[in-house]
Amino acid sequence: MIKGLSLVWKYFKKSTDKKLATCLICQKEYRTSGNTSNLRDHLKRMHPNMENENDRCSSGSSSILSSMRSIDSHFKRGAEYDPTSSRKKEIDKALARLIGVDLQPFSIVNHEGFRSYTKILDPRYVLPSKTTLKNVHIQNMYEQCRSKLRDLLSAVEYLAITTDCWTSAATESYITVTCQFIDPDFSMRTAVLSTMPLLEATNHNADNIAKSLHDIFINYDILDKVTYIVTDNASNITKACEILKKKNLPCLAHTLNLVVQNSLLQDKDNIHLAPLLQKCKTIVTFFKKSSNATELFKKAQNTETPLKLIQEVATRWNSSYMMIKRILETIDAISSVLMANRKAPEPFTEEEMVTLKQVEKILSLFYTLTVRCSGNGLTISLIIPLVNGLYRNLCEMETKIDNVTALRLCKSLKEGVVERLFPYEKRTATKISTLLDPRFKKKAFISILNANSAAMLLESEMNCIAPSVSERPIENISQPGGDPLFQFLEDARNEEVTSRKVDNIITKRQYLERPNLIQSANILDFWKTSKDDFIPMKTVALKYFCIPATSTESERTFSKCGVVSSERRNRLKPKNVDKIVFLNKNHWLS
Structure with a gap:
């Protein structure tokens, strides 16, 4: 020294x-x-x-x-990696990916345990500072992934959007935008485009939402490629779609939830249902608030993995069903604890138990459908057959119910399905996509009139896609006053256009007359390997199959955002929230 x-x-x-x-x-x-x-x-x-x-x-x-x-x-x-060495760059990139994929804070590089762990793994590697990690490594990975996504989007002709607004723990208003598209290899892809504050942070009106969406579309150069925007049923978001002149599709999962909530909460004719549901909530609350009752409840189940009761939450989909289902699964344990405690709510009567069992069976149909339609990459070709199947099951169940309260619920739900879900069969996008799904075609429709209308719409779309047809209408091809010596050329062109329209009719007929594929078939593989004669129809399929049935992808992103912008990390800047969420949801690009 x-x-x-x-x-x-x-x-x-x-x-x-x-x-x-x-x-x-x-x-x-x-x-x-x-x-x-x-x-x-x-x-x-x-x-x-x-x-x-x-x-x-x-x-x-x-x-x-x-x-x-x-x-x-x-x-x-003296043995540290040189900053320019390939090994250090490789580890730095892996660290940045860790931050994005696992939603770790930037400050992890200062955590003593993580530093010791890293030093043991590779003593020659020196962790970057928090600032370097955030402004260099995360930024580089974000730009690389974003560039890859832009390249992918430039290669597709059609894509669909899901979007919704939400508020962070720091009370900042964000809009999340995701897209779904079919890549050149006929694989369905879903990606997050942006998670940023609205242009005017305190304004949630349609104009502000439309401007915010427009800027995102322009930024990715996809404004003209967006076919549909799938959203919930909020008026401001649907109005924003009108301003953007983009077609809107209501989220199937949200609409299903509205059907159930209206029947459970707003059906005044079903006078016994609301009190029964309230009793369920009261009993669940009793166990939630009493640690002693909870312990007795666990012991009464006599199992190594005791179940917990689930409380109904109005804003959570299917929570009424989950609450009732769990009560039925643990009813013996519940009853033993309630009967042993004089301050506890009254146990369920035998008649109430019969009602709960039938109500649970009815609501299970909606739970199954919600789970099914909320899957990743689900296309709208499933909406019509799923609604059809739901309605048929309700009709069949109605004939087997002998409990007045459950029967009234079943009828109310049927009415809600007709009012809110049947209209999907009249929408252009859902009709054409169902017809082009080789597993369903016309057989999935409730109404044969709607199926025939879908066939006519499909033919019209095919004619618009054919290059010779899209150039100009048939009636404008002949030119009055032209040279009569070359009239035969004009006649030939008319015949060619007419012939291609006929070809499209024949192609459509051949497709519809083929046997339907099995339910487990991959519809994108079917169109990928289809003959060249099906090209106009294949193009229409790509246009509509990219549209998701629900906007749940946006809501899944909210969950990720809640982890990123939590109370412990509420000082994270919006641009960094956007980068982390982008890397997390799009890590398949890295």
Whole structure:
């Protein structure tokens, strides 16, 4: 140690310009400002053991030399990876991917346990600072993934959008936009485009939402490729679609939830259902609030993995069904605890149990359908057959129900299905996509009139896609007053256009007359391997199959955003929220 040199420099390394000092323990950078006060303060706060050792070392030169050898040996300063080495770049990239995929905070590079773990794995690797990780490595990975996504989107002709607004833990308003498309290899892809504040943060009206969406579409150069925007039933978001002149499709999952909620909460004719549901909630609340009752409930189940009761939450889909189902699964344990406690709510009567069992069976249909339609990459070709199947099951169930309350619920749900879900069969997108699904075709429709209408719409779409047809209408091809010597050429062109229209009719007929594929068949594989004669129809299929049945992809992103922008990380800037969520949801691009 050089005489007069502060012992603090055992733990810090000066930069080349001598204006910065880097801690050899945690890589934190500080300005030296001509003294070591802030460096010593860092040791006291972050590494108190080292600071104590520093004081002890002032007693003798032999102790100083011994400590220096120990530090040199521990950190292996001469063996660190060069910043430009491929190995360091590889690890830096893996670290950035860890942050995105696992939603880890940037500050993880300062956590003592993580630093020790990294040092054991590879002593030569020096973790970057939090700032470098955020502004360099995460930024580079974000730009690379974004560039790959733009390249993918430039190669597709059609895509669909899902979007919704939400509020973070820091009470900031965000809009999340996802897209679904079919890539050139006929694989369904889903990606997050953006998670950013609205242009006017406090304004949730349709104009502001439309402007925010427009900017995102322009940024990715996809404005003309968007076929449909799938959203919930909120008026501001549907109005925004009108402003953008983009077709809107109501989310099937949201609409299903509205059908159930209206029948459970707003059917005043079903006078016994609301009190029964309230009794279920009261009993669940009793167990939730009493630790003693909860312990007795666990013991009464007599199993190593006791179940917990589930409370109904109005904003959570299928929560009424989940509450009733769990009550029925644990009814013996519930009854034993309630009967043993004089302050507990009254147990369920035998008649109430019969009602709950039949209500649970009815609601299970909607639960199954919600789970089915909320799957990743689900296309709208399934909406009509799913609604058809739901309605048929309700009709069949109605004939077997002997409980008045359950029967009234079943009838109310049937009415809701007719009112809110049957209209999907009259929408152009759902009709054409169902017809073009080789598993369903016309057989999935409730009404044969709607099936025939879908066939006519399909033929019209095929004619518009054929190049010779889209150039100009048939009636404008002949030019009055033209040279009569070349009239035969005009006649030939008319015949060609007419012939292609006939070809499309024949192609459509051949497709519809083929046997339907089995339910497990991959519809994209079918169109990928179809003959060239099906090209106009294949193009129409790509246009509509990219449209998702629900907007749940946006809501799944909200869950991720809630982890990223939590109360513990509420100071995270919106641009960094966007980057982390983008990397997390689009990690298949990296």
